[in-house]
Amino acid sequence: MFQLDLKSRTSIYEQIVDNIKELILADVLPAESKLPSVRELSKVLTVNPNTIQKAYRELEYQGFVYTVAGLGTFVSAAAEKEVDAKRVSEVTEELRRGIRELKFLGMTQERISVLLNELLGERGDLR
Amino acid sequence: MFQLDLKSRTSIYEQIVDNIKELILADVLPAESKLPSVRELSKVLTVNPNTIQKAYRELEYQGFVYTVAGLGTFVSAAAEKEVDAKRVSEVTEELRRGIRELKFLGMTQERISVLLNELLGERGDLR
Amino acid sequence: MFQLDLKSRTSIYEQIVDNIKELILADVLPAESKLPSVRELSKVLTVNPNTIQKAYRELEYQGFVYTVAGLGTFVSAAAEKEVDAKRVSEVTEELRRGIRELKFLGMTQERISVLLNELLGERGDLR
Amino acid sequence: MFQLDLKSRTSIYEQIVDNIKELILADVLPAESKLPSVRELSKVLTVNPNTIQKAYRELEYQGFVYTVAGLGTFVSAAAEKEVDAKRVSEVTEELRRGIRELKFLGMTQERISVLLNELLGERGDLR
DNA sequence: GTGGTCTAGACCACT
């Protein structure tokens, strides 16, 4: 399904949240499709079930999935996709900092540009 | 100098790191200028000296400042050394996350591309 | 595991760093093996947990171990990443000092050269 | 005379000691020649006089110089140059560690060899 | 004065 990077400093449950969000947005997991059960995903990723639980709860809180007791967890229909202007400007600020830091570290503008295009292109099939 | 948000989920020392990096990158703290002493900043921010020191140490690891015991902590000259590959890959990872999140938030690849080019152009005279 | 010399002029956390590096380099602690937990080692060495953590953090900075919060600290695989230029230049500096000191001590350049070649040859099968 | 590297983590007085030892061993400062006065060197290096004092005291302790009150500090006649076997083996151990670490960091044996020859050659005119 | 280290002990988040 996807891979975890244990060496990353982002916590495991957050990585799971991010990856599943990505899969949903890329339509690999379409609306109303069923997510793997907690136990199942727990085995696949060799991760503690509690950690999966936490990730699913977070996804639910963020409105990406909903849970039906006894049946499983399902992808929500796309509805809440208004662009959150506030969050956008926050992330923009983060990107600004990152780019500034790359300049500070001595990368030329050209190399940064190449890098950004690569990053943008990754899984760039989101339309 | 700047303010801390004690309610924030980012730790105090990280906030200090971020803020000081910001000041350095914006050239408010120019190269070779002296940072406030650990004890001084500790008083100003009403934060334990150990916490300040942790922040300063982190800034040193990231190459933003250098320390002379008995004298103080000073801003490093930008990019005076070889490009720090490790730090670059860390920042790259941050940018990757940011770009991904903009996609989450519903921005099209094209709009993101425009945004990135704007950001890259700012103060583009660093070359 | 190893012993500390409280009378030494090198700080406790540095001694811990050095000792663990030694164990890793000698493959006593192989890649992916788990280090003792902070609290555990803290008890064994009768040293404050903060001190152990400082040592572990330093080892992480130097690329010898990685940390997963909630799981533990693990030995990194050797040279899995790009050669860390920063760390290399630090070690180079240490070597420079060592060679200089041998000259101080009266060894001729030729004898030093022989010595270095011997050292380089040891376990030369790493290539 | 020589330069200090404030960014180095070795303390200033230690750098001074090392540099002067080097000058003595390279015979730039021959036996019985006079060292610059504390005040003089203090100005040249823009360093606190106390720091110079400390360096001179250390050099005296190590037998490299002697001080005549009111006259100045002078280089000792070379006498104590028996190779200190114990110290040699300590330094050798440090070099062994450093070389092992470079291997760990992914440098090939050949590159290390080149590096060591460079280091050995620096100021290699010690005979 | 400066930074650096260490302890004791508390609290939090993640697995």
Next chain:
DNA sequence: GTGGTCTAGACCACA
């Protein structure tokens, strides 16, 4: 259980 952060307060070495 794991690591991570923070405080309060002490002591040391260097400039």
